[in-house]
Amino acid sequence: MGIYAINDDENACTTVCTNGLAQYREALRDGELAGDVPRCLVSLGLLQPLKATGSEAGGGAGAGGRGESAVRYLPVPPAIAAMTLAHPIEQAIEEQQSVLDRLTAALSPMEAVYRHEQQQRESRIQPLVGEETINAATWLALEACTDQLLTAHPRGGRPVGLLAEALPRVLAAAGRGVRQRSLYSHTMRSHGPTLAYAEQVTGVGAEVRTVGIAFEQLIVCDRAIAFIPVHTPKGSHAHALAIREPGLIDYIIHTFEGLWEQAEPVTFKTSQTRPPRLTSEIQRTILKLMVNGHTDEAISKRLGLSARSIGTHIKRAAELFGSRSRAELGYNLAKAGALDIGCPLTTGPRVDAPVLSGS
Helix, strand or coil, X not given: CCCCCCCCCCCCCCCCCHHHHHHHHHHHHHXXXXXXXXXXXXXXXXXXXXXXXXXXXXHHHHCCCCHHHHCEEEECCHXXXXXXXXXXXXXXXXXHHHHHHHHHHHHHHHHHHHHHHHHHHHCCEEEEECHHHHHHHHHHHHHHCCCEEEEEECCCCCCHHHHHHHHHHHHHHHHCCCEEEEEEEHHHHHCHHHHHHHHHHHCXXXXXXXXXXXXXXXXXXXXCEEEEECCCCCCCCCEEEEECCHHHHHHXXXXXXXXXXXXXXXXXXXXXXXXXXXXXXXXXXXXXXXXXXXXXXXHHHHHCCCHHHXXXXXXXXXXXXXXXXXXXXXXXXXXXXXXXXXXXXXXCCCCCCCCCCCC
16 A cells, blocks of 8 residues: 555645635635635645535526535634544554554564674674784684695795794695695795794795785685785784685785785795895885875885895895985886886986986
């Protein structure tokens, strides 16, 4: 049933016209009106037609056949007219309220189901606070891992104590047949303890690669649980999220795979104690971050190198490209295409790349 309208006729009057006001006043004074009356007064119930008696009806016809023009109307008090108009509306409201009550009653049991499922979904993303809590959760997930382990470590070298704690667990996972892939920043190639760790895990089948693109830390076990850091306003890293939501885990893995395809494998040969350092790639990463406006300190935190080392790399590039400021160095790097993949950073600017004068 639809909501009741005052009048189903879209052309019906809903206001009193000027003539209607005058005619209504006349009806009140004379006690009635006859003949043609304003339509608005009839639509709003302010005039009520008076039923003619048989003699009046016959007399009217015999008196010249005035018919409808002889109809007489009695004035109706506005309060009575309003009550008459309001009655079907109120009845419709009651009916609609009844329908609403039935709908509410029908959906009420579903509310409990909805809340339960929402709570289940929320429990799939669990905040972890404190290094001990985070480490305990990740070790527990690693021990339960049976198929695939993905890790990403953006700051290159990792703390020696953490490496010592992780190594036996990672080796045990490899013994269970877990396929392991780890992604690092290029800077790990110059960090002895991390290289020694990588050599041991690759010896049992793990794959290790490095990349010059900035990325975030993550751990994914069996597509069942993922761990990502949470950066707080104070910069603390002792906050993380344990994620069990399949859609988010798929997204995280997709991001990892994209970085993995661009990364360089870390391999160990009997004739060398460590893989090549990819110095040019490290320099290119530093210079890209500098061009994007990052300070030496910010680059240091992101790549796991000291701020002094970052400054040294930038200074060498400035000397190589004849630049006297960061802005000028950024311009010369762009003109020379030196930040493009595969372009060596061992030569100065191209002939067609003029060196700016001034700071």
